[in-house]
Amino acid sequence: xxxxxxxxxxxxxxxxxxxxxxxxxxxxxxxxxxxxxxxxxxxxxxxxxxxxxxxxxxxxxxxxxxxxxxxxxxxxxxxxxxxxxxxxxxxxxxxxxxxxxxxxxxxxxxxxxxxxxxxxxxxxxxxxxxxxxxxxxxxxxxxxxxxxxxxxxxxxxxxxxxxxxxxxxxxxxxxxxxxxxxxxxxxxxxxxxxxxxxxxxxxxxxxxxxxxxxxxxxxxxxxxxxxxxxxxxxxxxxxxxxxxxxxxxxxxxxxxxxxxxxxxxxxxxxxxxxxxxxxxxxxxxxxxxxxxxxxxxxxxxxxxxxxxxxxxxxxxxxxxxxxxxxxxxxxxxxxxxxxxxxxxxxxxxxxxxxxxxxxxxxxxxxxxxxxxxxxxxxxxxxxxxxxxxxxxxxxxxxxxxxxxxxxxxxxxxxxxxxxxxxxxxxxxxxxxxxxxxxxxxxxxxxxxxxxxxxxxxxxxxxxxxxxxxxxxxxxxxxxxxxxxxx
Amino acid sequence: xxxxxxxxxxxxxxxxxxxxxxxxxxxxxxxxxxxxxxxxxxxxxxxxxxxxxxxxxxxxxxxxxxxxxxxxxxxxxxxxxxxxxxxxxxxxxxxxxxxxxxxxxxxxxxxxxxxxxxxxxxxxxxxxxxxxxxxxxxxxxxxxxxxxxxxxxxxxxxxxxxxxxxxxxxxxxxxxxxxxxxxxxxxxxxxxxxxxxxxxxxxxxxxxxxxxxxxxxxxxxxxxxxxxxxxxxxxxxxxxxxxxxxxxxxxxxxxxxxxxxxxxxxxxxxxxxxxxxxxxxxxxxxxxxxxxxxxxxxxxxxxxxxxxxxxxxxxxx
Numbered sequence: 162x163x164x165x166x167x168x169x170x171x172x173x174x175x176x177x178x179x180x181x182x183x184x185x186x187x188x189x190x191x192x193x194x195x196x197x198x199x200x201x202x203x204x205x206x207x208x209x210x211x212x213x214x215x216x217x218x219x220x221x222x223x224x225x226x227x228x229x230x231x232x233x234x235x236x237x238x239x240x241x242x243x244x245x246x247x248x249x250x251x252x253x254x255x256x257x258x259x260x261x262x263x264x265x266x267x268x269x270x271x272x273x274x275x276x277x278x279x280x281x282x283x284x285x286x287x288x289x290x291x292x293x294x295x296x297x298x299x300x301x302x303x304x305x306x307x308x309x310x311x312x313x314x315x316x317x318x319x320x321x322x323x324x325x326x327x328x329x330x331x332x333x334x335x336x337x338x339x340x341x342x343x344x345x346x347x348x349x350x351x352x353x354x355x356x357x358x359x360x361x362x363x364x365x366x367x368x369x370x371x372x373x374x375x376x377x378x379x380x381x382x383x384x385x386x387x388x389x390x391x392x393x394x395x396x397x398x399x400x401x402x403x404x405x406x407x408x409x410x411x412x413x414x415x416x417x418x419x420x421x422x423x424x425x426x427x428x429x430x431x432x433x434x435x436x437x438x439x440x441x442x443x444x445x446x447x448x449x450x451x452x453x454x455x456x457x458x459x460x461x462x463x464x465x466x467x468x469x470x471x472x473x474x475x476x477x478x479x480x481x482x483x484x485x486x487x488x489x490x491x492x493x494x495x496x497x498x499x500x501x502x503x504x505x506x507x508x509x510x511x512x513x514x515x516x517x518x519x520x521x522x523x524x525x526x527x528x529x530x531x532x533x534x535x536x537x538x539x540x541x542x543x544x545x546x547x548x549x550x551x552x553x554x555x556x557x558x559x560x561x562x563x564x565x566x567x568x569x570x571x572x573x574x575x576x577x578x579x580x581x582x583x584x585x586x587x588x589x590x591x592x593x594x595x596x597x598x599x600x601x602x603x604x605x606x607x608x609x610x611x612x613x614x615x616x617x618x619x620x621x622x623x624x625x626x627x628x629x630x631x632x633x634x635x636x637x638x639x640x641x642x643x644x645x646x647x
Numbered sequence: 648x649x650x651x652x653x654x655x656x657x658x659x660x661x662x663x664x665x666x667x668x669x670x671x672x673x674x675x676x677x678x679x680x681x682x683x684x685x686x687x688x689x690x691x692x693x694x695x696x697x698x699x700x701x702x703x704x705x706x707x708x709x710x711x712x713x714x715x716x717x718x719x720x721x722x723x724x725x726x727x728x729x730x731x732x733x734x735x736x737x738x739x740x741x742x743x744x745x746x747x748x749x750x751x752x753x754x755x756x757x758x759x760x761x762x763x764x765x766x767x768x769x770x771x772x773x774x775x776x777x778x779x780x781x782x783x784x785x786x787x788x789x790x791x792x793x794x795x796x797x798x799x800x801x802x803x804x805x806x807x808x809x810x811x812x813x814x815x816x817x818x819x820x821x822x823x824x825x826x827x828x829x830x831x832x833x834x835x836x837x838x839x840x841x842x843x844x845x846x847x848x849x850x851x852x853x854x855x856x857x858x859x860x861x862x863x864x865x866x867x868x869x870x871x872x873x874x875x876x877x878x879x880x881x882x883x884x885x886x887x888x889x890x891x892x893x894x895x896x897x898x899x900x901x902x903x904x905x906x907x908x909x910x911x912x913x914x915x916x917x918x919x920x921x922x923x924x925x926x927x928x929x930x931x932x933x934x935x936x937x938x939x940x941x942x943x944x945x946x947x948x949x950x951x952x953x954x955x956x957x958x959x960x961x962x963x964x
Contacts, residue, residue, distance in 0.1 A: 243929055245698030245707045266697055352796075360903070416795040420815045420903035479701025589718070592931060593725035596922035600913070604906035609816065625727035 194226050194487040196249035199241060201257060201538040202232035207531040208508060216504045223501070224494055226487045232534070242268065248477050250488050252538055253302055255470040260294070261581045263475060264301035270476040270485050273300045279486050283493035292579055293469035303492050305472040307542035308438040308564060310462030310572050313365040315339055316444045318431035319455035321346070330455045337404055338459070339432060343413040346431050354415045356408060357433040360422055362606035365436035370395060371465045371575050373582050373635055374591055377598045377623070380577060380639075382463055387577045387643065389635040391628055393616050402605050402612035409608030418607035438462070439567060440560040446550035462568060465575030472537040495540035506545040508532040520558040521549040578646040582635050593626040691933035692719055719934035722922060728913070736893050736914040743829055744886045748879055751834045755841035756867055771842075774835030782896025785828065789901055815905040822911050829897055837882065844878045845871060880954050880961035888947040891915055891939040915939065 188195060206212075209232065217227040228250075233241070238258045241248060253260045253269070263269050277284050283303070284291075290304045315334070322328045326345050339356075346355035370379035373389055380387050381395060392398055408414050415421060428450070435444055435456060445454045476488045495502055503522065507514040513528030536542045543561045550556075557563070584591055601619045604610035687708070694712040698704075702711065723729065754774065761767045777785075792799045793814035801811045814820065852870050861869070893914035902912045919935040955962030 242700075243696070243698060244704055245700050245702050247701040268698075268700055416813060417790075417815055419907070420790065420905050477700045479699065588928070588931075589722035589725055592722040592922035592928070595924070596726060596918055597728070599921045599924070600909045601906055603904070610907065622727050626725050 188221070188227060192225065193221055194484065196226060196228045196484065196488055196491060197247070198228040198230045198491075199233050199238060199248050199251040200230060200534075201235075201238060201252040202534055203234050205232045206534055208513070208527075209532070212504060212508050212513075212532060215509050216501065219501050219504060220491065220494060223498070224487075224490045226491050228491065232538075247479060249480055249484050250474050250476055250491070252472070253475040254472050255467045258475075260302055260470050260473050260475065261296065262584070264296045264299075265581075265583065265585075268475075268478055269301035270478050270480055271299050271301060272303070272476060272485065272489065273298075275482075275485060276300065276303075276489055280489045280493040283489065283496055286496050290469055293466050294473065295579065296581060302473040302475040303489075304469060305474065305537055305541055306496070306544070307472060307537045308441075308462075309469045309471070310438075310464035310568055311365050311368040311436055311468050312438055312458055312461035313368060314435045314437065314456045314458045314460075316433040316435045316454050316456050317342065318429070318450075318452045320452040321431055323455070330457055332457060334457050334459050336401055336459050340408075342432060343408060343411075347411070347413060351412075353427065353430075354413060355430065355432050356413045357430040358405075358414045358418045358607050360419055360603055360607070362603065363434045365434070365460070366401075366606060367392075367398070368436070368463055368468070369460050370398065371463075371577065372467055374584075374631065375595050375598065376602065377594050377628070378632055378635060380575070382465070382573050382575055385576075387575075387580070387639060389632050389639060391620070391623065391632065393620055399612060399616070402608075402616075405606070405608030406611050407608075414608050419603045419609045438560075438564045440557055440563060442550055442554055442556045443548070445554060448551065462572050463575075464568060464572045465577065466579045466581065472542075474540065492540060496544050499544055499546060502541060502545045505539045506534070506536050507548070516546070517549055517552065517555065519555055520546065521556050522546040523549050523552065577639065578643060580639055580642045582638055587631050587634055590627045590631045594623060594628055594631065597622050597626055688933060689937060691930050692937040693717070694930060695719075696928075696930045715930075719930045720938065722931060723915075723919075723935060723938065726918065726922075729918075731910060732913050732915055732918050733891075735911065736891055736916075739825065739829070739893060739898075739914065740886075740890045742826055743833070744883065744890075746826070746830050747833060747837055747886065748883060750830060751837040752841050752872075752875065752879065754834065754838045755845055756871055758838070759842060759845045760863075771835075771839070774838060776835065777832045778836040780832070782832075782894070782900045785832070786896075786900040786903060789824075789828070790903065815903060816907045818908050818911045821902060821908050825897060825901070825912065828901060829894065832897075840882070841875060841878060844875055848874045876958065877961050880958070881963060884947060884950050884954060884963050887950045888943040889939075890946055891942045893917070895920065 185195070209230070213228065213230050216230075221227050235257055238252060240246075241251070242258055242263065252258060253263055255261075260269075287304055287306065290306065290309065291300060294300050294302050294304050317330050319330055322330055322342055322345070328342065328345065343355045346353070367376045367379070370376075370381055370392070372379055377392055378389055379392055379395065380389055381397075405414070409416075409418070429452070437444065437456075439458070441456075444456055447453050474488075474492055476485050480488070495505070503510070503514075507522055507524060508528050508531075510516070512525065513532050514522050514524045517523050536545055543565075547556045547558050547560055597619065601610070601615055605612060605615065687705075690708055693714060693716060694708065695715045695718075696708065696712045698707040699711050726732070758767060758770060761770070790798070793801075795801060795811060795813050795815070798814070800814070804811055812820075848870065853866055856866050856870060893916050895916045898912050898914050899917050899920065902908045905912075915935070919932060923932055951963050955964075
């Protein structure tokens with residue numbers, strides 16, 4: 162009996178593997194190209210295999226390319242890059258698997274000519290945003306069209322502030338304007354903390370400065386001639402640190418904010434931070450929070466090379482031309498075919514999501530539970546249908562056109578002309594500077610420490626570590642770049 | 648007549664020798680694979696590692712990456728705090744080294760005097776258990792005690808009318824907290840090693856000593872401790888070897904990476920992690936671990952020489 166069970170099991174295994182092998186062999190016979198695509202994600206969704214199969218069936222028919230899609234976390238992507246492993250397409254950007262570093266070390270395929278001859282449609286769609294992918298005039302990766310600038314906002318419990326307290330939540334405010342809201346809540350609930358701040362800091366807190374080295378050396382957007390400065394020279398930032406510290410001492414921020422993770426917070430904290438774009442409704446679903454949420458923008462949108470590089474896809478330098486072309490074709494399909502893009506974004510229609518009347522997408526419970534991925538990590542966000550949070554809260558299906566027009570209209574653009582700092586000469590100072598800053602950053606960002614006491618101490622340590630040597634190097638490279646691009 | 652038994656003896660002993668050597672094969676293979684084979688990784692520390700995608704690791708390391716000498720080490724000494732970092736690392740390790748002998752040996756001797764089996768087993772298990780709890784979990788348990796508004800200690804302080812303490816902002820307490828936690832977690836495990844050695848001591852020694860009227864203290868002093876000498880010196884020499892290495896979990900996870908506690912929690916491993924968190928630079932991290940290993944190796948050899956001068960049998964080599 163036992164033997165029987167084992168043999169039946171083995172037959173199944175064999176059958177399954179041959180069947181799987183069959184489709185691969187069939188693909189090879191038909192000249193279908195298989196690509197290894199490494200995307201970013203912190204967890205692998207349950208239904209990923211099903212969805213890849215559906216996507217592969219679609220792309221096989223359309224362009225004769227299929228993918229082996231892997232969702233990998235930060236460490237694995239770094240490892241794949243550092244060990245020189247083979248892949249065809251990989252997630253790269255400014256904040257993970259640095260695009261500029263990879264491009265300057267020639268780790269990515271130079272697609273400058275190929276993209277214009279092979280996929281002119283893709284070339285047109287990305288348009289002006291190719292600029293952020295250019296290094297010395299050459300292009301090494303495809304920028305993902307998504308929110309290209311960062312807009313920072315407060316997310317407020319409008320049931321409480323507008324309904325109960327009769328306050329109004331404006332669409333725009335300044336960073337400091339939130340104070341009366343915090344004060345009102347603290348008065349009603351003296352044992353609670355109204356502002357959601359944890360160890361992870363505040364999302365987008367430093368985005369009003371262009372980051373050059375982590376968050377230590379920055380270039381202010383607003384200055385006329387771009388100048389690299391250490392953060393303590395930004396009076397605006399110092400003011401915000403002081404404000405946070407004031408809020409901390411008044412009990413608006415959790416006393417252990419610098420030690421707790423975000424899940425250690427009370428869910429009904431009434432004021433939270435967010436980074437998104439105008440018209441984004443993902444924060445507003447009352448089913449998520451138990452109350453209605455209204456957002457109020459306090460900063461942005463700021464656009465620079467770094468923000469535009471928020472998500473990209475790089476093609477391996479070790480690819481042969483056939484695979485590079487296939488990769489570009491695949492990326493083009495992601496950018497042009499909405500039906501195809503929706504499969505990878507939301508899953509299978511009818512099972513994971515449904516289209517609403519106005520053309521937006523509503524996930525089913527299966528979709529919510531079994532297939533949630535970061536849209537930006539899988540190619541064009543703009544080409545995917547817009548998601549509505551419920552049948553009552555319909556999103557604007559055409560929001561992206563407005564967002565992109567908005568960038569042209571009121572976007573605050575960096576004046577550095579896409580400057581990239583070549584870190585190789587000062588890498589040891591950068592490592593030391595990052596380590597020193599991380600000894601202070603959490604406490605500053607959470608308001609735990611008094612900036613007027615801590616910053617002078619930090620400043621001295623950074624100077625001893627050679628930060629001015631670093632800044633001089635950055636400034637000379639910056640001046641050179643500005644002179645050459647004028 | 649004389650020769651025959653001798654011959655058969657050598658034959659059987661030779662056979663036995665062969666069998667015994669065969670038994671070491673798995674260990675030799677394990678060491679070769681996991682300790683000697685990866686040694687080529689040392690070259691990472693002296694190269695500017697720039698991999699070319701699609702090519703093998705060895706080719707990337709030896710052919711594609713240029714030599715840079717000691718440049719990969721410089722970031723470690725760039726930090727003006729490096730003195731206090733090294734001081735912390737050494738201080739904690741020396742304390743753990745001494746306490747890691749005194750406390751487990753004491754516990755092992757006391758426990759071996761208990762003859763009630765159930766109770767002995769219970770105490771032993773309670774002491775060993777912490778060794779198997781991850782530091783992350785310990786960190787959250789500690790937070791449960793020390794949290795500013797809802798923590799156990801602050802609730803007690805509040806109850807008795809004392810002022811609340813912001814534990815994660817008060818570095819003065821943390822040296823003690825870290826040392827206590829470090830010992831709490833490791834002492835049970837080391838204790839088991841010492842208890843094994845104590846069990847191996849010939850019981851008749853104790854019996855005859857008792858008959859001669861030796862007190863408990865005299866039995867410990869003249870029988871137990873001399874027999875434990877080899878085990879103690881072995882563990883001591885091995886401990887010296889990792890003097891620049893620290894338990895990352897204890898010094899990073901448990902204090903929740905709180906900025907205010909840096910001056911007492913920052914050890915070499917924590918610093919290396921923090922400087923390389925933002926950009927994964929394998930050359931820099933191998934430079935750091937190379938430094939740790941070299942210093943550890945030198946100290947290990949020196950302490951071994953000293954121990955062998957004092958007592959030849961207790962030395963490792």
